[in-house]
Amino acid sequence: MVQQITEGVNIMVESFYQTAQSNPLTSEYLFAYRITIENLSAHPVKLLSRHWHIVDSNGTHREVEGDGVVGQQPVITPGDSYQYTSAANLNSDIGKMYGTYTVENLFNKRKIKVSIPEFQLIVQAKLN
Numbered sequence: 001m002v003q004q005i006t007e008g009v010n011i012m013v014e015s016f017y018q019t020a021q022s023n024p025l026t027s028e029y030l031f032a033y034r035i036t037i038e039n040l041s042a043h044p045v046k047l048l049s050r051h052w053h054i055v056d057s058n059g060t061h062r063e064v065e066g067d068g069v070v071g072q073q074p075v076i077t078p079g080d081s082y083q084y085t086s087a088a089n090l091n092s093d094i095g096k097m098y099g100t101y102t103v104e105n106l107f108n109k110r111k112i113k114v115s116i117p118e119f120q121l122i123v124q125a126k127l128n
């Protein structure tokens with residue numbers, strides 16, 4: 001697991017290779033990732049949008065942007081957390097992801113760019 005705190009918002013990430021949904025013969029690799037967003041600040045925050053960088057070991061770099069996460073724009077009160085699981089397809093057995101969330105401090109309406117720490121997407125057999 002990797003984690004990073006930006007202005008009182010803690011992002012924790014775990015990734016998992018999805019063997020059953022992957023096909024190495026056609027260079028299709030699916031990775032799931034679980035994100036926990038924990039509000040360590042004194043004010044509620046609302047997750048507005050995401051911006052991802054997805055990089056394959058073959059040099060492919062994609063960017064994905066959009067509102068919220070998994071169809072939600074959660075409000076996270078102080079001391080609480082929000083967790084979701086999503087997935088990314090790669091064309092190689094090694095890659096990485098990183099990015100930012102835009103959250104709004106609901107007390108002062110200030111928008112904050114929260115860093116999503118870089119995490120590795122690696123087929124377990126590569127680690128042996």
